[in-house]
Amino acid sequence: MSESSHAQRIGDVMLDMQNISLAFGGVKALTDISFNVREHEIRAIIGPNGAGKSSMLNVINGVYTPQQGAIQLRGQHFSRMNPRRAAEMGIARTFQNLALFKGMSVLDNIMTGRNLRMKCGLLAQALRWGPAEREEIAHREFVENIIDFLEIQAYRKVPVGRLPYGLQKRVDLGRALAMEPRLLLLDEPMAGMNIEEKQDMSRFILDVNDEFGTTIVLIEHDMGVVMDISDRVVVLDYGKKIGDGTPDEVRSNPDVIRAYLGVDGEAALAH
Amino acid sequence: MAQTRPQTAAVASGAHTFPALLREHARVRGERPAIREKDLGIWQTYTWREVATQAQRVAHGLAELGIRPGMHVAVIGENRPRLYVAMMATQALGAIPVPLYQDAVAQEMVYVLQDAEVSVAVVEDQEQVDKMLEVRAQCPALRHVVYDDPRGLRHYADPMLCAYEQLEQLGVQHAQRHPDYFERAVAAVQPHDPAAMFYTSGTTGRPKGVVLTHHALIDRARAVARMENLTDQEDVLAYLPPAWIGQNMFSYTQLLVSGFTVNHPESPETVSIDMRDIGPTYYFAPPRVLEGLLTHVTIRMEDAGLIKRRLYGACMRLARRVGTRILDGQPVGAWDRLLYRLGDLAIYGPLRNALGMSRVRVAYTAGEAIGPDLFVFYRSIGINLKQLYGSTETSVFVCVQPDGQVRDDTVGPPVPGVEIRVADNGEILVKSPGLFKEYYRNPEATREARDAEGWFHTGDAGYLDADGQLKIIDRAKDVGKLADGSLFAPKYLENKLKFFPYIKEAVAFGAGRDEVCAFVNIDLEAVGNWAERRGMPYAGYTDLAGKDAVYDLIRECVEQVNADLAGDERLAASQIARFLILHKELDPDDDELTRTRKVRRAFIAQKYAVLIDALYGGRERQYIETEVKYEDGRTGTISADLRICPARTFPAISAKAA
Numbered sequence: 001m002s003e004s005s006h007a008q009r010i011g012d013v014m015l016d017m018q019n020i021s022l023a024f025g026g027v028k029a030l031t032d033i034s035f036n037v038r039e040h041e042i043r044a045i046i047g048p049n050g051a052g053k054s055s056m057l058n059v060i061n062g063v064y065t066p067q068q069g070a071i072q073l074r075g076q077h078f079s080r081m082n083p084r085r086a087a088e089m090g091i092a093r094t095f096q097n098l099a100l101f102k103g104m105s106v107l108d109n110i111m112t113g114r115n116l117r118m119k120c121g122l123l124a125q126a127l128r129w130g131p132a133e134r135e136e137i138a139h140r141e142f143v144e145n146i147i148d149f150l151e152i153q154a155y156r157k158v159p160v161g162r163l164p165y166g167l168q169k170r171v172d173l174g175r176a177l178a179m180e181p182r183l184l185l186l187d188e189p190m191a192g193m194n195i196e197e198k199q200d201m202s203r204f205i206l207d208v209n210d211e212f213g214t215t216i217v218l219i220e221h222d223m224g225v226v227m228d229i230s231d232r233v234v235v236l237d238y239g240k241k242i243g244d245g246t247p248d249e250v251r252s253n254p255d256v257i258r259a260y261l262g263v264d265g266e267a268a269l270a271h
Numbered sequence: 272m273a274q275t276r277p278q279t280a281a282v283a284s285g286a287h288t289f290p291a292l293l294r295e296h297a298r299v300r301g302e303r304p305a306i307r308e309k310d311l312g313i314w315q316t317y318t319w320r321e322v323a324t325q326a327q328r329v330a331h332g333l334a335e336l337g338i339r340p341g342m343h344v345a346v347i348g349e350n351r352p353r354l355y356v357a358m359m360a361t362q363a364l365g366a367i368p369v370p371l372y373q374d375a376v377a378q379e380m381v382y383v384l385q386d387a388e389v390s391v392a393v394v395e396d397q398e399q400v401d402k403m404l405e406v407r408a409q410c411p412a413l414r415h416v417v418y419d420d421p422r423g424l425r426h427y428a429d430p431m432l433c434a435y436e437q438l439e440q441l442g443v444q445h446a447q448r449h450p451d452y453f454e455r456a457v458a459a460v461q462p463h464d465p466a467a468m469f470y471t472s473g474t475t476g477r478p479k480g481v482v483l484t485h486h487a488l489i490d491r492a493r494a495v496a497r498m499e500n501l502t503d504q505e506d507v508l509a510y511l512p513p514a515w516i517g518q519n520m521f522s523y524t525q526l527l528v529s530g531f532t533v534n535h536p537e538s539p540e541t542v543s544i545d546m547r548d549i550g551p552t553y554y555f556a557p558p559r560v561l562e563g564l565l566t567h568v569t570i571r572m573e574d575a576g577l578i579k580r581r582l583y584g585a586c587m588r589l590a591r592r593v594g595t596r597i598l599d600g601q602p603v604g605a606w607d608r609l610l611y612r613l614g615d616l617a618i619y620g621p622l623r624n625a626l627g628m629s630r631v632r633v634a635y636t637a638g639e640a641i642g643p644d645l646f647v648f649y650r651s652i653g654i655n656l657k658q659l660y661g662s663t664e665t666s667v668f669v670c671v672q673p674d675g676q677v678r679d680d681t682v683g684p685p686v687p688g689v690e691i692r693v694a695d696n697g698e699i700l701v702k703s704p705g706l707f708k709e710y711y712r713n714p715e716a717t718r719e720a721r722d723a724e725g726w727f728h729t730g731d732a733g734y735l736d737a738d739g740q741l742k743i744i745d746r747a748k749d750v751g752k753l754a755d756g757s758l759f760a761p762k763y764l765e766n767k768l769k770f771f772p773y774i775k776e777a778v779a780f781g782a783g784r785d786e787v788c789a790f791v792n793i794d795l796e797a798v799g800n801w802a803e804r805r806g807m808p809y810a811g812y813t814d815l816a817g818k819d820a821v822y823d824l825i826r827e828c829v830e831q832v833n834a835d836l837a838g839d840e841r842l843a844a845s846q847i848a849r850f851l852i853l854h855k856e857l858d859p860d861d862d863e864l865t866r867t868r869k870v871r872r873a874f875i876a877q878k879y880a881v882l883i884d885a886l887y888g889g890r891e892r893q894y895i896e897t898e899v900k901y902e903d904g905r906t907g908t909i910s911a912d913l914r915i916c917p918a919r920t921f922p923a924i925s926a927k928a929a
Contacts, residue, residue, distance in 0.1 A: 144311035144312045144313075147312070151538065153312070153537045153540070153541050154538065156312065157544075207423065210426075211422075
């Protein structure tokens with residue numbers, strides 16, 4: 001029942017990556033890659049180490065500028081993106097190696113995600129001037145809803161550095177959510193987690209997609225998790241796209257099997 | 272009665288049912304907070320008037336769903352204002368709320384839902400909704416499931432489900448069509464009608480539904496309110512399952528009787544934070560919760576700097592020496608008093624604050640035996656922790672320790688209104704206005720538990736000691752007699768041994784014999800730590816358990832228990848004459864313990880018959896080989912040559928110094 005309603009929600013193409021190529025000096029990170037992301041879907045980018053997954057994500061949110069290719073985001077064309085514009089257009093991301101403020105509390109860390117939406121100036125905020133205070137209260141309420149959503153009420157005032165890794169990942173997700181993103185980029189959200197933490201995180205990702213209708217692009221190593229939660233999967237290997245489709249299609253794609261299992265994998269498959 | 276304090280809810284009011292009490296509070300203290308809940312980081316308050324209005328609306332809604340007097344409504348979830356309101360609404364209709372443990376799996380709920388023919392369940396969230404949907408085929412009577420928290424339920428389209436807001440809507444419509452329905456329903460509720468039903472887990476057989484009347488619950492709550500001078504100013508934190516009678520009495524019945532404020536934590540993980548926010552004045556915790564808090568404090572202190580650690584150590588020594596005496600109002604020297612005052616500024620006060628117990632006026636512990644060290648810790652830092660005794664069938668309060676008469680090994684004298692008698696086999700019999708009406712649809716069990724003269728057989732063994740306090744020693748079925756006819760309570764001895772951190776499990780034998788002997792399991796972690804600090808190498812449990820130094824350590828513990836027992840006339844004969852340390856840990860996988868880690872004494876006696884013969888045969892060593900099951904299912908054998916160690920016993924002290 002919920003499966004079909006989810007499928008119905010998937011809408012038009014919101015992000016279209018066209019023939020993207022990216023090189024660092026002589027190293028080709030990405031070669032002529034095209035794929036698109038539809039509204040409300042969960043799209044995964046997978047591939048072995050060094051396949052160019054993180055580079056792809058960095059192209060989407062404007063950290064890297066591709067030498068060739070174009071990006072079309074909600075009908076608008078860009079030959080280059082920059083991080084500020086990406087944020088303003090509703091793209092938020094989490095980081096593989098957590099870029100949280102370790103000494104700040106969970107609450108404050110997530111509050112930083114609201115920064116872009118705060119209208120009052122520094123001085124007004126410092127003086128707790130009327131409108132600034134009202135604004136802060138409104139933002140705080142939004143952040144509290146995220147805390148409730150991610151079930152981290154018990155750690156609200158705890159400095160992030162003191163939390164276990166799995167929870168820090170959740171805070172990182174919370175901060176990205178605070179930006180009210182339309183497109184959420186998750187860079188290995190489950191790296192280094194144990195099974196239970198992975199299950200929790202999978203549930204939160206599905207819930208975000210379901211409750212807020214957020215489109216999600218995620219990079220992940222763990223094939224099992226990816227296949228379980230994503231609608232469509234792009235497979236990269238050595239900077240090239242070798243597969244694209246539903247999890248089932250990708251799983252049975254011989255190129256993908258070869259990339260993951262090596263050449264012997266093909267032989268093994270033939271038996 | 273005590274009319275001098277206007278805010279005292281313990282005054283004899285005209286209200287004798289829960290709905291009548293609710294209306295009285297709405298009238299008398301309508302603007303006072305009744306329920307608070309922390310939501311999105313902010314405490315939200317519902318006044319008595321609001322709660323009463325909501326309950327009325329929900330009652331109309333439940334009536335619309337077909338709830339009539341005498342029917343059962345299941346309530347499943349954590350402590351949540353809306354679930355409390357649902358219980359009040361159910362009672363207002365003359366129907367009976369049945370709280371279920373929220374962490375039970377769906378199949379465990381089936382029996383209760385069938386037995387009570389539940390047609391409407393009010394549940395907290397998606398988790399509980401899923402359980403209801405899972406068991407619906409087995410429970411044909413179940414027609415409506417009302418949920419509080421809609422999260423994750425967006426795509427559920429089952430017609431059986433109904434959001435809480437929808438229920439309120441139904442209530443509003445029903446109220447328009449039947450304006451005086453609620454009035455008539457409330458007026459029809461009689462004090463001796465059933466007010467709530469609690470299922471007892473029952474270690475054997477099926478759970479039994481304990482039916483308690485309005486009169487029984489309210490009478491006991493009033494008795495204790497008078498005894499402890501509870502007012503409508505109390506703050507209570509409800510954090511244990513509402514399906515447990517202890518929590519339900521404490522945060523629901525007493526809430527409605529005394530008209531105080533109950534606070535619902537944000538989530539189970541935030542309880543300690545919420546407790547600091549609220550600073551409850553009236554507190555209830557089973558020993559395991561108190562133990563958890565103490566462990567937390569101890570760990571934090573061990574991480575502190577040297578000066579702080581020293582100061583803490585010194586203050587706690589002083590507190591142990593004089594703290595409880597000061598709390599009990601006994602004479603203490605002026606110098607010690609001054610030192611204690613300073614300690615209060617430096618350590619005890621901040622510690623109480625960190626525990627969220629700064630404002631605690633009355634605190635209870637119950638449910639299981641509490642270790643004396645644990646109990647004294649809380650009392651010595653100035654928290655008025657007391658013990659009580661009761662069960663579901665007795666509306667909790669049978670015995671409560673009054674201020675100034677608190678001891679660690681008794682549970683207090685009977686609460687006014689309660690009569691206690693000790694049967695010939697040592698079983699405690701209770702007569703009380705708070706006794707249950709019956710086991711639901713189980714007249715046979717009811718007859719078994721409550722005899723023709725109205726005595727309830729608690730199943731616990733104990734006795735009233737010299738100053739009238741009840742002492743619980745064991746389950747009645749486990750209590751035996753030594754060969755000379757004196758009382759033998761194995762669990763009491765085992766608990767006493769287990770209060771030592773070095774002893775993990777103990778099994779006492781002696782029924783029908785002329786003296787008591789015991790098996791001991793050392794606590795590998797505690798004793799291992801102890802051994803490391805002494806630079807004593809060991810290869811594992813079996814090796815460590817066989818060391819002479821460890822035997823000496825355990826012998827000291829046993830002798831301390833013996834010295835303690837010597838002070839008790841009835842139990843002096845139960846002093847442990849000889850013991851041995853088992854070569855392996857008792858394990859549920861080997862069927863030596865139950866899954867809840869209770870020792871299976873009879874099984875152990877049979878399995879280790881050789882060792883028992885050796886203990887009573889006066890031998891010094893005994894060789895044994897035991898088969899063990901490893902966690903992966905393989906089996907192996909452990910063999911050892913066990914030493915049998917005699918322990919010093921003490922002559923009975925007949926006249927007690929206390």
